[in-house]
Amino acid sequence: MSESLRQSLDLSLFWEYRTVLLRGLVFNLYVFLCAASVAITIGLGAALLRINRAWPFRVLGTLHVEIFRNAPDYIMVVWVHFVLPLLLSPILGWRVEFHPFVSAVIALGFVYSGYYAETFRAGIQSIPRGHLEAGRACGMSERLILWRIVMPQVVRKMLPEGLNQLVSLFKATTIVSLIAVPDMMYQVSMVTAQEMRPIPLYTGAALVYFAVVFAVAQAVRLASERWRQSIYA
């Protein structure tokens, strides 16, 4: 192995910049947490629209799902960052500008809300009618039925898929570096521009993301499997 090759493979450069890069990874986590709460909240709302009895709501819900499930993350991030402020400014009457972090959270949150809406809907519709009728027969209000009878069962049924989508969402947070959110990929590209040694930096980043995602995905699988078994036993 030639000396230059060995030098370029040396991962110590990655280690040297660990504080900056780790701070980037924490930023990934911030984006992930905020976007996940947006996605789950709006996803639940859209799912409730889709199963509404009034058809205009159903159409609205379906439109939401079809738009956001079929939109690539990257174009949505760019659109929210560059177009949405221009559309909002005349409506609100002042000059709106989004911090890149806000754009990233809105875009990723809405894209994944499309997936969550479908997961929630499938979960809700898998509840047997009899359960709802039993609730009504006892005089429970629709809201109480939703929270006491439907949701607990839905959450259990959709947990594995919902957690998988969280893992996908975390992977998607890497693209926010493209609108200059200082996440780990952003820091890597900055350090690469200084050091001109892409191999250790990008390989290191790939390994770190792999370790995080793999560990979390494995834990998620084990936990949800065990939980399901303890419930359906």
Next chain:
Amino acid sequence: MGNWERLVWNQRDALISGLAVTIEICAIAFVAALFGGLALCLLRMHVRALRPVTIGVIEFCRATPIFVQLMWVNYVWPELFGWPNSFFTAGWVALALQSSGYLAETFRAGIEAVPRGHREAGAAVGMSPALILGRIVLPQAGLMVSPSIVNQFTVIVKSSTLVSVITVQDLMFQSQKLVNVWYEPIEILTATAGIYIVLVFAVSALGKLLADLLRRRFGVAAN
């Protein structure tokens, strides 16, 4: 509407050429991912000595974000292996890498779902293992997992927007170039988003139609 005509309709040549590149890179990546996924799956199931390595590769492909893989293939591979030597190649290789990991696991699920008796019946009439695989196992497994394959293709189309970052001149690249020329992002980016949404919708609808047709034609129950 004047803006739409000026910024989108009059720029249609650039957008269409970008769309052509998008479709081309997705098609190449999809075919490569099918072969890569099948190879990884068969290696994992049948070559015991390499199993830890194969599982490692599959899990690496699945658990690493596509953007990170794209950067890694684009910046690191050329220096390590001297390949890929163009941005376009790096783009489809990265897209294929990610999807082949997912498809390997999909194929494995399909192959394991083929009843044992079918394989034994093949062996009983003297078919070679390769023939059993090609004539009995893979056709059934492929039909069974065809919805997942279609789904993976839509994932490739969505991820393909990222290859614009390494200057592959796809639809995303062309539209951002137009934005940088005109400084008027509203119409261009909205139109681009619309085109992508329609494209992904069409791919998934047509793919599902084709999968259902094939499954009905060859007797695996469509759901």
